[in-house]
Amino acid sequence: MHGLTFDIAHMLAGSLVLLSFVQLYQDRLTALINVFAAHAIVLAASVAWQAFVQGAPHLYITAAIALAFKAVAIPYGLRRIVVQLGIHREIENVVGVGLAMLAGIGLVALSMVVMLRVTPGADPLAREDLAFALSIVLLGLLMMVTRRNAVSQVIGFMSLENGLVFAATGAKGMPLVVEISVAFSVLIAFIVIGIFLFRIRERFDTVDVQALDEARGERP
């Protein structure tokens, strides 16, 4: 692997992890959506760079999908939802920011230890990409469990999916079927979530998922 190609790929991957951390401590929804849009832009750049490095033109499509849907369309839609619902207030964190960041650091360390140990034979770019991808996935999961607000859970889920797309493109020569399906399913997932958010809004006065818990069938 040549120095510069490797470094650029590395930088983009590192930026993705960094932006995942930035998402963790956002306490306003609009800011969180902006960070997610940045996350998607960096993902698109990273995928495009992989397309260039691997000489795989079909990956440009994946990059374009990431840019068009995740960086533009979805943040636009989410902003509208937030404005319509009038929830630009603070996000309720389940655990404190410091604790979330510490947990995040732990998860990144975990994924480095796990992935770098099991893939000594793979080429360096692929194995470090996988380690970064796992970090992004785990940070997305962390975000989903530390947030109670439905919109920020959705964003956590989408940044998790970003990590998956990143992993899929890092796996050299992975068939196009999967990439398009990933992008496509994110789109479907978004539509579903959108519908659900509106329904939830219809039925409850809040999109706070905790309010849903109280509506559960079996709680006395």
Next chain:
Amino acid sequence: MRTDALALVLLIPLCAAALLGALPGYRLTARLNVLAAFATFASSLLLFAVLPASGDYLIVDDLNKVFIVLTTFVAFTTSVFSASYIGHEIESGKLRPGYVRFYHAMYQLLMFAMNLALTANNIGLMWVAIELATLTTVLMVGLYRTPEALEAAWKYFILGSVGIALALFGTILVYMAARPIVGEGLSAMVWSVLVAHAANFDPDLLNLAFVFLLLGYGTKVGLAPLHAWLPDAHAEGPTPISAVLSGLLLNVALYALLRFKMLLALNPASIAPGPLMVILGLISCLFAALMLYRRRDIKRLFAYSSIEHMGIIVFAFGMGGPLANFAGLLHMTMHSLTKSAIFFAVGHIAQVKGTQKIADIGGLTASNPVLGWGLVLGVVAIAGLPPLGIFMSEFLVVSSTFARSPWLAVLLTFAILIALGGLFLRLNTIAFGEPRGPVKPAQSSYVPMFAHFAIVFVAGIYLPSGLVAGFTNVARLLG
């Protein structure tokens, strides 16, 4: 004729979904739904006549034939039940006619997704199919749009998506493991190619992949502690969907898990996947058995019972070996048939009594004898009492375990007995004593329910030699 049967199994539900989405009027669409489900079942039987050639995307082999026939059969009987159930829901005003069109389209789309997942020869395609099945069931669970239904759908959606995301990561890792051996591109995701070369894959990558796949698809199977979505989704959705979820969708996720287990078993240097599955299975079984005691909602009760039985099945497949695998397959089949039949009964009970609360349902054997005794029969079957089919499969699981690790068998038997106690405690309130709640005759078709019970009853006494030979063959394939 060669690939026609396979194409039919996939195309009939897909075309039916498009058609049913466009047609108005629930009487017509409910019948068409039954017709489409029956046609799919009939064409799945054709798979036995001529084995279709497998390509890069689709495969039919001895393993998935069993699953396909079971899936299409239960889908057909459920569609019969669904027709009378939905009719009643519309009359009682719980469901608006406009949603029925959507419901039927989603029902067929779910059938398509499950059949696609079962016939996929490509780990990527299989993942897409399971994702599609998840999305359609999420929409159906939220069908009633009550706060409870929306919460259940939301929870199912979030947990299901996370599970599916983890499974995708595992799928990517399998591709990474296969790439150096098989070469880049499509062939590194094709089952038949992967199985042929699995012995040379990087064992560490495969191990890691299996952990993700177990957590990911295990969420869909409903294994504890990843089961949180399951009781809600079963309780709040329309009852036909509870029957399909318990009877079929859990099996489909299990099938995906079994395929990957086979892959790992072929690689001598990788970890043995069995112990992981045994532990998760046992935890699910014990946990769910204990949870049965505090249930107040009849559909939740049987949802926890599904977790318990999926635990037993995963336990059996985790033990491995021809006998335990045979027992696992048999138990899976029996559980699908019995549990869906129980949900058919429960659906009508909830409609007659107008509630799912166990406290408000009582004395069913006096007020609605057919329904009440049907449920009693179902609970007797699901609790594993002789001479019904589940007794035989549970007996096989326990006895094959006794030969190898007695302590595990003791724990499993303990869990099964706890579950038996919990189920009968609740059954006593529901079926016997003074009738409670509104007493009116149920307008329902009992044919699907008793057809299932008849099969389970016969299977408990006599298994046709053809079936035994087929299951033995599949059990041997599973390793």
